[in-house]
Amino acid sequence: MTAPESSVSSEAAEAAAFVSPVDKPIGVAVLGMGNVGSEVVRILLDHATDLTARVGAPLVLRGVAVRDIGKDRGIDPDLLTTDVRALVARDDVDLVVEVLGGIEPARELILAALNAGKSVVTANKALLAEYTGELADAAESHRADLYFEAAVAGAIPVVRPLMQSLAGDRVNRVIGIVNGTTNFILSAMDETGADYADTLAEAGRLGYAEADPTADVEGFDAAAKAAILASLAFHTRVTSADVHREGISSITAADIATARAFDCTVKLLALCERVSDDDGNDRISVRVYPSLVPLSHPLASVSGAFNAVVVEAEAAGRLMFYGQGAGGAPTASAVMGDLVMAARNKFYGGRGPGESTYAKLPVAPMGDTPTRYHVNMQVADRAGVLSAVAAEFAKNDVSISTVRQEGASKHARLVVVTHRAKDSALAATVDALKELDIVTAVTSVLRLEGTSE
Known part of the structure; x- marks a missing residue:
């Protein structure tokens, strides 16, 4: 019995449409x-066989954009190009990995790729902290993936858990050490008793600090990452401009010693949390600053150039993510994880979750944010x-939570630790203290985080 012509045509069409994995590579730029x-x-080159098995199709490197095509980079020179726009536009490129910084x-190139329906993997935290909305809109419009696990905390998987694993939970707080340079400096100051300038110089000699360390030590890098984390955790678009930022350049050896006396250490923290306004409505606070952290808190033991992020959610409770926060290999690990996910979506015709901004929570001013202060001052030693x-x-x-007084000479040292209060009230108090004739100097003011008070 002969099959109906329509049935034969349908089966032939299906057979023609089927392409085996070997015949359908996924091009990567x-x-x-x-x-x-x-x-x-x-x-990509050394683990091609394994990657093919994980994706379902070969990942083929179509080209690498570089500034100097004449430099020996240990790969086929025919893969190198200085024409980055032409590489992104190639018809045989399906996925683009942006690690230009x-x-x-970078923004123009990523938009060009997304607008052409090509998925993008990026490690560019500075770009994402400013233009996530624009890039996410382009990805949504053209049904492409935009992945950026490597933009926050290197190899540590924190972006995907916030986007996917905790998508059904309510995240209340994200607090973390997300900059390895500053954590190395503060850890070394704590361990050796050296001052900031000497420790920064040592960090530079060891390769932990850039020739111009401003982005790290003044908190710009951490602020960009905090903006990304807050956007994901609270389903609200947050940019670097929304983040209150302070760096570590004013931290002294005396601050570190005082922290030790209170069973604390000093860390540059990125803090993203839900706070309530006077009417009980949800807002979010996003901030970066050096803070005292009790030695009992899990972040206190994170030393050297390592990073860690603690997520507090209603159902899941407290989760901690810890590991290498920077470096070529750790960051490349996160990039490759994203690349495999994007490639699988391409091969199977799916798409990963996109941006979620349904909550649209307002960002609270720093002055309205509840926190605690540790105030160190010199005072006259009299009744x-x-x-x-x-x-x-x-x-x-x-x-006031605690008061500690030291010295019995002409000038004494007074250390006051407060309970939680609005930052504006605490700042006004410090300003008033500076005007008292019995206060010779307010030598340092640090916030205290990681406590329940």
Whole structure:
């Protein structure tokens, strides 16, 4: 019995449409071949067989964009090009890996890829902290993936858990050490007793600090990562401009010693949390600053150039992600994880989850954010000093947790730790203390995080 013509035609069409994995490779373009890009290229070439098995189709490196095509990079020179725009536009490129850094031309290139329906994997935290909305809109419009696990905390998987694993939970707080340079410096100051300038110089000699360390030590790098984490955790678009930022350049050896006396250490923290306004409505606070952290808190033991992020969710409770936060190989690991996911989606015709901004929570001003202060001051050693100081805290409705006084000479040192209060009230108290004639100097003011008070 002969099959109906329509049935035969349908089966023939299906057979013609089927392409085996070997015949349907997925083309990859890598933009940039620095520390991270070089590792990505190496993994693509050295582990091609394993990657094919994981994806379902071969990942074929179509080209690598570099500034200097004449430099020996240990790969087929025919893969190298300086024409980055032409590489992105090639018809045989399905996925683009952007590891150039900076805003432009990275933004233009990523948009060009997404607008052409090509999925993008990027490690560019500075770009994402400013233009995630624009890039996410382009990805959504053209049904492409935009993955960026490597943009926050290197090899540590924190972006995907926030986007996927915790998608059904309510995240209340994300707190982390997300910059290896500053953590190395503060850890070394704590361990050796050296001052900031000497430790920064040592970090530079060991390769932990850039020649211009401003982005790290002044908190810009951490602020960009905090913006990304807050956007994911609270389903709200947050940019670097929304992040209150302070760096570590004013931290002294005396601050570290005082922290030790209170069973604390000093860490540069990125903090993203839900806070309530006076009417009980949800807002979010996003901030980066050096803070005292109790030694009992899990972040206190994170030393050297390592990173760690603690996520607090209603159902899941407290989760901690820890590991290498920077470096070519660790960051390339995160890039490759994203690349495999994007390639699988391409091969099977699916798409990963996109941006979620349904909550649209307002960002609270720093002044409205509840926190705790650790105030270190020099005072006259005479009767009535403590009551006068306490009166200034009371005027601003700030409750004192502990007071410590040292010295019995002409000038004594007074350390006051507060309970939680609005940052504006605490700042006003410090300003008032500076005006008292019994206060010779307010030598340092640090916030205290990681406590329940």
